[in-house]
Amino acid sequence: MIVSREQAERADAQDPLRALRGAFDLPPGVIYLDGNSLGPPPRQALERLRRTADHEWKGGLIRSWNGHDGGERWIDLASRCGAKIAPLIGADAGDVIVCDSVSVNLFKLAAALISAGGRRALWIEEGEFPTDGYILDGLSRLTGAPLSRLEPGTDLSHAAGGVLVKSLAHYKTAAVADMAAHERNAQAHDAAIIWDLSHGAGVLDINVKAAGAKYAIGCGYKYMNGGPGAPAFIYVDGAVANHLDQPISGWMGHADPFAFGRDYAPASGVARFAAGTPQILSLSALDAALDIFRGVEMAALEQKARALGDLFIVRAREAGLSPIAVNGRRGGHVSIPHPNGYSIVQALIAKGVIGDFRAPDLMRFGFSPLFLSYAEVWESGDVLRAIMETEQWRADEYAQAGPVT
Ligand SMILES: Cc1ncc(COP(=O)(O)O)c(C=O)c1O
Secondary structure, three states, X not given: OOOOHHHHHXXXXXXXXXXXXXXXXXXXXXXXXXXXXXXXXXXXXXXXXXXXXXXXXXXXHHHHHHOOOOOOOHHHHHHHHXXXXXXXXXXXXXXXXXXXXXXXXXXXXXXXXXXXXOOOOEEEEOOOOHHHHHHHHHHHHHHOOOEEEEOOOOOHHHHOOOEEEXXXXXXXXXXXXXXXXXXXXXXXXXXXXXEEOOOOOOOOOOOHHHHXXXXXXXXXXXXXXXXXXXXXXXXXXXXXXXXXXXXXXXXXXXXXXXHOOOOOOEOOHHHHHOOOOOOHHHHHHHHXXXXXXXXXXXXXXXXXXXXXXXXXXXXXXXXXXXXXXXXXXXXXXXXXXXXOHHHHHHHHHHOOEEOEEEOOOEEEEEOOOOOOOHHHHHHHHHHHHHHHHHOHHHOHHHHOOOOOO
């Protein structure tokens, strides 16, 4: 266990991932504990954005859809990004595509399972990330399929024949579900699980295939560092994708979009889940950001994230706080309940330690293992302790809430 700054520095010197820090363009004087919400910019993503804008957009113009003068070929960027995400979640390269947002991808996937998949009901556990519930609610209103809430840990016999949406890593507690056990339970009751991997992909060692998971969605802007509003991914097992019809049957999910045929014919596999024109600027940044993962073991990332989080928990307790304890596997973030959590996070940000706040009372800190050092986490503990001991967070300026927390 690390109990001093010197030991933290020694852990950094021995960290096999330490060289990756240089791949990120982080502002000086900032300890960034929010890579679980918005990953910081990889240098190669910033460089790629410039190249895409100047060389491909400005120079290549519309020719860049087919690739022009050494530039990227835009038309298949969504599937190429998907192929880079696939090994991070244990999927086959052709079973992942990048498009739209998590919310929209969830709608398409859940709707496909309800309509073509013949499923009869929608289920979600209490306390899941709100958009997942909102989307299912909208789908329920549209289709008449009932939406019900399950207490976490409930046996899936209740959801027999239905569709359950479940986070792998919970956005508040960071508790990680046992994917394989849930899949066994679901399959025993003929339920289908759509996994929300938003807080797991890019930080946890995930193997959807080994766990028997067939459907998943997840964020590109968190641990994958694809940039603000980066498009999301969608995974559908290749063995079942062709049996699903998704309702946003746009031309980019068509088998032959440039034949301009009158009738819709879905593309083969997960490609049918694309809908409209891909967001090339965002995809370009994500594509470059994903290259950071090349040659990196996901198990090593998960292990470092855990160790950084463990260190922060110890330091937060020294500051008199009580982080949420997770029995078993934990994701890349740590949450601490406090009635004045918003003000404390603002005071931390003013001192250069950036975390976030989730209403009603959770301070949340992410430990992205690609760029954070043990020494920084140690340091953030000192800052937290000083703020708690001096009660600096009580200053009026730290009570002003912006629209995004
Ligand atoms: C678990 C989870 N699901 C879904 C979303 C929403 O994703 P999007 O904004 O891409 O729809 C988030 C965003 O933070 C999230 O944390």
